[in-house]
Amino acid sequence: MEAKNANLIKKHNLRSLSLSWPVSRDLSWRISSNESSSHQNDEEILSALQPHSNLKKLCIFDYQGLMFPYWMMDLLLPNLVEISLENCERCHQLPPLGKLRFLKVLNICRISALKYIDDTFYGDMESSFPSLEVLSIREALCLEEWTTANGREHFPLLSSLTIESCPKLVKLPMIQSLKQLYIRGTNVTLLTPLIMNATVLTSLQISDFNELPDGLLQNQKQLDTLSVLSCSLKSSSDLLDNLSCLKYLNIQGCSIESLPAGLQNLSSLKSLDLDCDSLVSLPVNGLQGLCSLSSLYILSGNSLASLSEGLQYLTSLQDLFINGCPRLTSLPRSIQHLTLLSLLDINGCSNLMSLPQGVRNLNALETLRIRGCPHLKRRCKKVRGEDWPNIAHIPSIDIFNQDW
Template structure:
C-alpha cells in the first residue's frame, strides 16, 4: 500500500509545500518585530521578509526546508535557534546574504538540533562572520563534518555528533566550557582541541565509548575547575597529568565501569571541593591520599558494589561538610575518627 501511494503522497507534499510558500509570501510581519518563532512550516524555502530589528529567531520542525533563510544581515540578532530540519544538507552562502561587510554582527548564541542529513556548514567567502558568537550547541547532527572558524566561541556543546566534526573545530583557544556527549571515537587528544586550551574551566564528557583514558596532556588544563565524566564504560585509567589539575574544584565520575581505582595523585588536587563517584561497578578502593584533600567539602560514593572500605585518617579532611555512602554493600562501617570533623553539618549517610 505504501508503494502504491508513494507517488501521490509525494505530489501532495509538493503541493502543500508550494501552497505554504505562497501563503508565507503574502504575510507582512511588522518591521519592528523583535522575536520571530516559526514552527511546523511545510515549505521548502522561507520567504524574504524584511525584519531588520529581530533580536531572536526560533525555527522549529520545518521538515521540508532545504535552504535556510538569509539571516546574516540582521544587525541586532542575538539568539538563533534552529531545530528539526531533516531535509537540509548544506549551510552555505544563502545563510549569510550579500552586501554586508560583517555577518551576524550581534549573534551571541546559536543552537542547531536535529539536522540528520546535514553534511557541511560553510563559512562566507572572504567575509567576517559571527564576531560575537560565544555559545554554540550542536546536537543530533551525525553527518556534519565541518563548521566555519568561530574565533570568539567560549561555550561549545557537541551532542550526538561525529568525532570528525570535533576534530575539525578551530576555536579551541577561546573555549571556557566544553561538553561532549555521544560522540563515537571521541578522544581528547584529537586535534589538540582540549589538552592545549589554557582557558577551559569546565569539561563534560558523557557516553563516549572511545574514551579509554584521560591523557597525561590533560594536565595542561591549568584553569579547569569542573570535570564531569559520565557513562564512559571503557575508561579505565587516569594518566599522570591528572595530578596537575591544580584549579579543579568539582570532580564527578559516574557510570564508568572500567575504573578499578582512583590514582594516589588525587592528593595534588588542592582546590578540590566536591568529589562524586557513582555507579562504578569495578571500583575496589579509594586512594589513601584522599585524606590530604584539605579543601574537600562534599564527598559522595554511590552504587560501587566492589568498594570494600574507606581509607584511614579521613578525619584529616578538615573542611568536609557532607559525606554520603550509598549502595556500597561491602562497606560495613565508617572510620570512628569521622566524629571529630567539626565542619560536618549534613552528617554521614551509610546505606
C-alpha cells in the same frame, strides 16, 4: 484566508511571535498523494502571516513548506533579536540571516532536508551576523557542509555554539571568539580544528564520540568547565594535561577503568563529578595535586570496589558524594584527614559494612546522609548502633529520612 485576516503586518506593537503547525499531521503529509498541496498550503499560510517589521523574536515550529516565505528571504524583519526554526523538516535553504544587524540568538533544530549552509546564509554584508552571540544547530541529520563567508568577517561576537546530532557534517567555519562550545554526535574529524581554533574557550562539553584525538585541548589555557559524556576515554589520554585554569570537571558515561594521568595537574579544580560504570579505582597519587577540590561526586555502578587512600590529599574537600557503588565494602581510613568536610552523602552502597572510626575526628562535618545502605542503617542507630559514637557529634543526620 484566515491567516491573512490576522493582519499581523499592522500590529506594530507585536514584539514576539510563535507560529506552530499541528504535529499530528506529520505522518499524513509523508504518505498522502496530495503531498505537494500540503507543503504549498503551509507556504501560503506562512506567507500571509507576515508580521510588522518591529518584531524582535520569531519562532516557527513544525512548518512543512519547501521554502521560507519572501518576508524571511528578503529580510523584511530587520529588528529581529532572536529566531528559532524547529522541525521545519522540508526546507532545504536557510534565509540570509547574516544580514540581521541585531540578531543575538539563533536556534536551528530538525531541518532534515538541509544539506548545505552556503554563502547565501551570510548575506552580502561586509560583516555577517555582527551581533550574534548564541548559535545552536541540532539534529540536522543531512547537513554535510557549512561553509565560510568567502573572505568576509563572520560571527565576530559569537560566544556560544551548539552542534548536536549532525552526523554527516564534515566542514564548518572556524570561530575564534567562542567561549562556550557544546558538541555531540558529529563527525570526529570536526573536533580538532574546531576546538584548536577556539583559543578563548571557558566551557566545553563533548558528547558521544568513540575516540578523542590526542592534543585536543592543548591550546585551552582559559578552560574553566569541562564535561566529557559518553565517550571512549583512555587512561593514557592527554586530555587533562595543561588545563591549569580548570575548575569544574564532569566525566560521565565514559568507558574508562582509571582516570587520565593529567588529573593530578588540575591544581585549580574545585568540583569533580565521576559517573562511569566501568571505573575500577581512583588513583592514589592522581589525587595528590587536587589541592583546591571542594566537591567530589562518585557514581561507579558495579565496578568500583574500593576508594583510594589518596583521598587524604583532598585537604580542601567540603562535600563528598558516594552514590551507587554496591561493591564498596568500606571507606578508606584516610577520610579522617578531610578536616574541612562538611557534607558526607552515601547512597546505594548496599555492601558498605561500616564507617571508619576516624569520622569522629571530622569536627567540621555538619551533615551526614545515608540511603540504600542497610548495614549502615543498623550500625548508625542512635545510641545503640556500633557506629553511633563515631557520628554522634554531627548536627544533622539523615538516614532513610528518619528525623534525628
